[in-house]
Amino acid sequence: MTQPTSGNHKGVIFSGMRPTGLLHLGNYMGALQNWVTLQQDYNCIYCAVDIHALTTVESPDETESIKPNIGDMVLDWLAAGVDPEKSIVFVQSHVPEVMTLHTLLSMVTPLGWLTRVPTFKDKVRQMHETEETVNYGLVGYPVLQTADIILYKADTVPVGQDQVPHIELSREIVRRFNNLFGETFPEPQAKLTEAPLLVGLDGQNKMSKTLDNHLDLAATPEETTKRVLTAFTDPERVRREIPGRPEVCNIYSLHKIFSSAKATQTVYEECTTAQRGCVDCKRHIADSINDYLKELRERREDFKARPGYVQEILHEGGKKARAIAKETMAEVYEKMGLG
Ligand code: TRP
Ligand code: SF4
Numbered sequence: 001m002t003q004p005t006s007g008n009h010k011g012v013i014f015s016g017m018r019p020t021g022l023l024h025l026g027n028y029m030g031a032l033q034n035w036v037t038l039q040q041d042y043n044c045i046y047c048a049v050d051i052h053a054l055t056t057v058e059s060p061d062e063t064e065s066i067k068p069n070i071g072d073m074v075l076d077w078l079a080a081g082v083d084p085e086k087s088i089v090f091v092q093s094h095v096p097e098v099m100t101l102h103t104l105l106s107m108v109t110p111l112g113w114l115t116r117v118p119t120f121k122d123k124v125r126q127m128h129e130t131e132e133t134v135n136y137g138l139v140g141y142p143v144l145q146t147a148d149i150i151l152y153k154a155d156t157v158p159v160g161q162d163q164v165p166h167i168e169l170s171r172e173i174v175r176r177f178n179n180l181f182g183e184t185f186p187e188p189q190a191k192l193t194e195a196p197l198l199v200g201l202d203g204q205n206k207m208s209k210t211l212d213n214h215l216d217l218a219a220t221p222e223e224t225t226k227r228v229l230t231a232f233t234d235p236e237r238v239r240r241e242i243p244g245r246p247e248v249c250n251i252y253s254l255h256k257i258f259s260s261a262k263a264t265q266t267v268y269e270e271c272t273t274a275q276r277g278c279v280d281c282k283r284h285i286a287d288s289i290n291d292y293l294k295e296l297r298e299r300r301e302d303f304k305a306r307p308g309y310v311q312e313i314l315h316e317g318g319k320k321a322r323a324i325a326k327e328t329m330a331e332v333y334e335k336m337g338l339g
Contacts, residue, residue: 013038014154014188016047016092016145019069023076024214025289026198026207029257034158034193036081044087045152045321048073048314051092051099052145055138056127074310076217079300090317092148097325101147104332106140108176114139117165146170151325155186164190181335196257203232203250217293218300224293225286233278244271244278251278251285258288 015035017023023032038044048070057063070091082089092098114120115131120141124134137144145166149157157167167190174185197206200213207214215224233251237244246252246268255264267284270276303309333339 011042011156012152012154013042013044013156013158013191014047014149014152015045015158016049016052016148017073018053019048019050019066019073020053020209021065021069021072022216022218023073024207024209024216025293026200026214027076028080028217029195029198030160030193031158032077032080032082034195035077036083038158039081039083039086042156045154046077046082046087046089047092047148047321048090049092049145049148052141055135055141056123058127070314071310072218074314075300075303078303078310078313079217079296081296084313084317088317088320089313090321091314094314094318095151095321095325097322097329098144098147098151100329101151101332102140102144104336105143105147105173105177108180109140109143109173111139113169113172114142117142117169119162119165142166142169143173146173149188150174150185151328152321153186153324153328155188156191157188158191158193161192164192181332184331184335196253198257199250199253201227201231201250215289217296221286221290224290225283228282228286228289229279231282233281237278240277241274243274244276246271251281254285255281255288258285258292263288 015031017027017031035044035046050066050070053066053069054063074089077089078084120139123138123141124131127134127138146169149170157163157170159167167188171187171189174187178184199205200207200211201215202211202213205211205213215227219227228251231251234244234246234249236242249271252264252267252271255267259267263284267276267281271281330339
């Protein structure tokens with residue numbers, strides 16, 4: 001069960017996203033689109049990781065938003081083409097076995113491995129905490145992530161570059177577990193997307209909701225155009241008559257992804273000769289993006305209009321996930337001398 005082959009020897013993919021609500025174009029290009037494609041060659045399991053979301057809550061309204069955020073996010077998944085007939089789509093907390101496995105894996109995870117992880121250090125700093133005051137749950141974040149993956153004996157984990165240290169840690173935990181208790185879990189392998197990193201409307205940072213430089217997948221075409229019109233372009237092009245420099249302009253990078261090769265060529269020529277203004281250029285890229293997202297948005301509206309549709313899918317997904325989880329946990333109990 002390691003190679004993506006045909007027939008019944010497909011590899012098992014697991015991936016998860018924290019339920020932060022509506023997804024944006026960066027999430028789509030960086031992860032979601034890949035999730036959809038991987039369904040052809042793997043058995044895929046996609047999870048809304050609501051317990052992970054609790055590692056960083058700071059106020060009650062954040063917990064209140066978890067459920068609606070799951071609904072919004074999963075609608076985006078389905079609209080993008082995550083197919084519940086092919087893949088298991090579920091909510092992390094619907095499979096309580098993951099918390100049992102998390103506890104058991106914590107017995108084979110040295111604390112130093114966890115406090116060394118760069119994402120941990122970043123989070124502690126961001127939350128204005130110290131390693132003394134930070135929640136135990138946040139320290140154990142990668143242990144829970146490991147439990148997510150290996151509970152389903154997944155061997156392949158599509159993630160972004162930032163998550164590679166977590167998957168490395170998962171491999172070390174698995175190695176230790178297998179050494180101590182006998183060969184039980186495959187060592188999961190990170191699978192990076194080749195997708196280009198999408199820069200946000202500020203023209204500087206990776207597209208992100210926190211920086212508010214993003215374009216929501218579920219926005220209307222009008223909203224998308226309005227936001228694109230606020231984007232930064234070549235900062236030296238302060239007047240229409242000054243020729244632009246497409247190579248430093250994020251709108252041009254977006255044309256390269258979302259407009260045709262021919263249109264992109266035209267943008268280059270007209271920009272560098274000052275025949276095209278930035279406002280027109282932005283309207284043009286907004287149209288390309290809206291075209292690109294048209295079908296996704298139609299499907300989303302469709303699914304959204306069906307009462308209880310998302311809940312039903314998550315309910316079914318939860319059942320399938322729990323069935324696998326129960327088998328794995330029986331094996332784990334046996335190997336660890338429990339039960
Ligand atoms: N930590 C991941 C993130 O922040 C989310 C996640 C939780 C995940 N469990 C996972 C990703 C298991 C892949 C596999 O993006
Ligand atoms: Fe950027 Fe287009 Fe303006 Fe050129 S014309 S600087 S590519 S927005």
